[in-house]
Amino acid sequence: MSQIALIDYGSGNVRSMSRALAAAADSLGGTTLITLTDDPDVIRKADRIVLPGVGHFADCASGLRGRPGVVEAMSDAVRKRGAPFLGVCVGMQLLADVGREDGDTEGLGWIPGSVEPLAPDDPQLPIPHMGWNELSIDHEHEVFSGLGASPNVYFTHSYVFSPESAADVAASFSYGGNFAAAVARDNVVGTQFHPEKSQAVGIRLLANFLSWSP
Amino acid sequence: MLKTRIIPCLDVKNGRTVKGVNFVGLRDAGDPVALAKAYDEQGADELCFLDITASVEGRGAMIDVIERTADQCFMPLTVGGGVRSADDMVAMLGAGADKVAINTAAVDNPDILRSCARKVGRQAVVMALDVKRRGDQWEVFTHGGRTPTGKDAIAFARRAVELGAGEILLTSMDRDGTKEGFDIPLLRAVRDVVTVPIIASGGAGNARHLAEAVTEGLADAVLAASIFHFGECTLAEARAALAEAGASVRPFSAIGSAAGEAR
Numbered sequence: 254m255s256q257i258a259l260i261d262y263g264s265g266n267v268r269s270m271s272r273a274l275a276a277a278a279d280s281l282g283g284t285t286l287i288t289l290t291d292d293p294d295v296i297r298k299a300d301r302i303v304l305p306g307v308g309h310f311a312d313c314a315s316g317l318r319g320r321p322g323v324v325e326a327m328s329d330a331v332r333k334r335g336a337p338f339l340g341v342c343v344g345m346q347l348l349a350d351v352g353r354e355d356g357d358t359e360g361l362g363w364i365p366g367s368v369e370p371l372a373p374d375d376p377q378l379p380i381p382h383m384g385w386n387e388l389s390i391d392h393e394h395e396v397f398s399g400l401g402a403s404p405n406v407y408f409t410h411s412y413v414f415s416p417e418s419a420a421d422v423a424a425s426f427s428y429g430g431n432f433a434a435a436v437a438r439d440n441v442v443g444t445q446f447h448p449e450k451s452q453a454v455g456i457r458l459l460a461n462f463l464s465w466s467p
Numbered sequence: 468m469l470k471t472r473i474i475p476c477l478d479v480k481n482g483r484t485v486k487g488v489n490f491v492g493l494r495d496a497g498d499p500v501a502l503a504k505a506y507d508e509q510g511a512d513e514l515c516f517l518d519i520t521a522s523v524e525g526r527g528a529m530i531d532v533i534e535r536t537a538d539q540c541f542m543p544l545t546v547g548g549g550v551r552s553a554d555d556m557v558a559m560l561g562a563g564a565d566k567v568a569i570n571t572a573a574v575d576n577p578d579i580l581r582s583c584a585r586k587v588g589r590q591a592v593v594m595a596l597d598v599k600r601r602g603d604q605w606e607v608f609t610h611g612g613r614t615p616t617g618k619d620a621i622a623f624a625r626r627a628v629e630l631g632a633g634e635i636l637l638t639s640m641d642r643d644g645t646k647e648g649f650d651i652p653l654l655r656a657v658r659d660v661v662t663v664p665i666i667a668s669g670g671a672g673n674a675r676h677l678a679e680a681v682t683e684g685l686a687d688a689v690l691a692a693s694i695f696h697f698g699e700c701t702l703a704e705a706r707a708a709l710a711e712a713g714a715s716v717r718p719f720s721a722i723g724s725a726a727g728e729a730r
Contacts, residue, residue, distance in 0.1 A: 269563045276541065307560070308588030315670040343588075378469075379664045379687055381590040381633050385512055385717045405470065405717045407543055409565065409590040411633070426468060445620050450543045450565060452507070 254284040255391065258299035259364035261289045262316045262323065264343065266449070269285045271304045274395040285463065293322035297329050301463065302336055306343030310352035310368055313343045314360065316366050325363070331441060332363070334386035337443045339396075339462050343441025345436065346414050354412055366416035373429020381411045383404075386426045388434050388446075394423045395410070396433060396442050398463045406434070406446040414445065469572050471681050472512040472688035473705050474545070474666065475695045480520045482528030500535045500671055506695070507540040509702040512717060514540070515690060516635075519611065530562045535622030537563025547595055547636070552579065553586040560587055561728070562576045568593040569637055571609040574616055574623070577630055584631025593666075594622055594632035598653065599640045605653055620653075625660040635661060636690070639669035646672025663675030666690050674700045674708030679729070681714045 255278075259271055271287055278285035288295055296302065304327070306313045318324060322418045330336040340348055349360040352368040359367070370384055385405040390397050413432045417423055423437035426446075442462065450457035477628030478485050503514055514536070518529040526549060533546055545560045556567040567587070573594060575578050576693045583592045597606040597612045598620040605620035624635055637657055649670045657665060667686035669693050671677055680686045686696035688707075694700040705718045 266560060266563060266565065268561065269541070269565075275542050287654075296485075307591065309585065310508050312585070314475050329560065363590055381664070382469065383590060383634060383664050384687070387468065409543070411590060447565075449541060449542075452541050455541055 254286055255300045256298070257285060257287045257301045257303060257463070259287055259289045260296070260302065260317075260323065260344075261291045262306045262320050264306050264313045264316050266303055266307060270303065270341065270452070272447045273456060274303065274459055274463070277456050277463055280456065281464055284366060291323055293318040293326035296323060296326035297418070299330055299336060302330055302338045304325060304340040304344035304347065306340070306341065306345075306347060308343060309355065310343055310346055310354040310360075313346060313360040314352065314358045317347065327463060328361075335440050335467070336460065337465050337467055340443035341443075341449070342410060342445060345445055348436065348443050349414055349416075349443065353370065355441070361365060361443055364416055364421050364436055364443070365418065366414060366421070368412050369415050369454050371411055371413045371428070371432065375429040377450075378429045379463045381409055382428050383409045386428065386434075387447075388424045389424060389431075390424045391422050392420070392437070394437050394442070395465050395467075396437070396458060397424055400454050400457060406444075406448065406451040406454055408434075408446045410445060414443070468715045470512065470556075470711055470717045471686075472666075473677070473702060473709070473716070474479055474513045474515050474688055474690040475506045475511050475702070476515040476517060476521050476668070476690050476692045478517050479519075479529060479532055479548075480651055485519065486653060490576065496524060499532050500539065503536040505539050506702070507542055509630075510706070510717070511542065511702055513543040513688070515545045515547070515568075518546070520548070530558065533559060533562040533564050541614060542589070545593060547593070554582045554650055556583055556587050560591060562654045565593050566593050566634065566673065568595040570595040570597065571614075573627065573632075574607055574609045574618065577623075580627055580631040584633070587630050588669075589633035592632050593634045593636050594624070595625040595638070596627075597638045597640055599691075600653070605656070607641040608640060614723065621656050621660055624657045628661045628663050634664045634666065642670025645670055648672060648676040649680040649684055649686075649689075651679065651684045654680060654686050658685045662687060671700075674704045676706050676709045678712035681709060683710045
């Protein structure tokens with residue numbers, strides 16, 4: 254049985270994520286247990302870790318650090334043991350060294366880079382970037398495979414992760430310039446868009462994550 | 468390229484859909500969750516639930532509707548009706564909504580938008596504006612369109628965005644239910660003063676109207692209720708009309724049930 258720790262830190266639509274992960278697990282068969290948790294022992298032993306996150310970088314960062322032992326347990330599981338990790342939206346942005354939403358806030362620093370205001374070339378383009386946009390896959394990756402040609406996924410955000418190394422950008426989106434839609438490094442992936450709200454494409458991506466062996 | 472969103476809107480009262488709904492082959496037309504599923508399968512880009520009871524009992528029923536919908540439809544949900552505080556927003560988001568529309572409470576006390584944005588992020592805060600034409604201006608109404616406020620809609624839209632609204636749901640009360648088409652000058656007037664996405668609402672009578680809201684009104688999303696509920700315009704027809712008018716829409720082939728297209 255596979256154990257998924259869905260990190261509960263008072264941020265994000267954990268219910269939607271939990272149900273979407275369950276649907277993805279169903280599509281694969283086998284037994285998957287999804288646990289919404291902030292218990293360091295559960296996180297440390299989990300086979301996979303999912304970090305959701307909606308809203309404000311600084312609020313999410315302080316919410317995460319406010320749960321005793323959670324960051325350390327995530328780090329033990331992901332960085333030391335190599336458990337596959339998926340961060341979504343602000344949960345992905347938190348992978349950066351620093352977020353710049355209303356002042357500088359330290360991130361996890363697992364993928365070097367910063368989270369900057371989304372600034373399209375065309376000032377007429379609305380911010381937040383909200384709705385369905387096409388993914389362009391920059392690097393072949395198991396988690397982002399089999400999604401069809403130019404898959405559309407659901408975004409809603411005003412800030413973007415800008416990794417130091419282009420090699421960490423797994424997929425991008427176009428909105429008055431190209432920006433990181435997904436990042437990947439070793440056993441860590443993150444999506445700026447919401448797979449749990451991206452209908453069939455999103456469920457497929459989550460199923461890819463659940464069967465991924467980095 | 469970002470796609471124009473097509474958003475069916477369901478009015479919910481004590482957990483049931485009101486306004487007539489006439490879907491072929493749908494047994495329980497009053498259950499909002501069944502309707503949500505049907506629209507999901509037809510490729511809606513987003514769904515909007517408006518709680519028109521906005522009472523305590525209605526609120527509990529609404530949370531239940533959101534939860535049951537979010538359990539089955541992996542698509543964006545916007546919810547509104549009777550939202551008075553950031554805590555109300557948190558409850559809706561916790562149930563599975565992605566965005567929460569606020570109206571009366573934010574018109575009465577615009578600063579509430581700041582605390583909402585700080586709590587849930589501005590991308591989740593939708594300012595729902597119900598407006599009525601007054602000469603060449605528009606007036607903001609509250610309490611489901613019952614209370615005139617004397618506030619200028621264009622100035623208020625600008626202020627709402629400055630304070631924390633991440634999207635404007637702009638309803639023309641003059642056009643709502645008339646099927647005469649959207650109020651294009653209204654859409655343009657708000658577009659000129661805000662940088663956030665605008666959802667056009669009120670007046671959709673056919674697929675061509677939806678296209679006009681985008682090509683002439685420069686709306687980012689179009690919302691409609693009865694033309695979809697009564698099958699006068701299918702989502703496929705809406706998509707086709709928008710595409711023909713030059714708007715970018717999500718291709719139908721990319722849409723399917725969770726078990727379908729992704730295989």
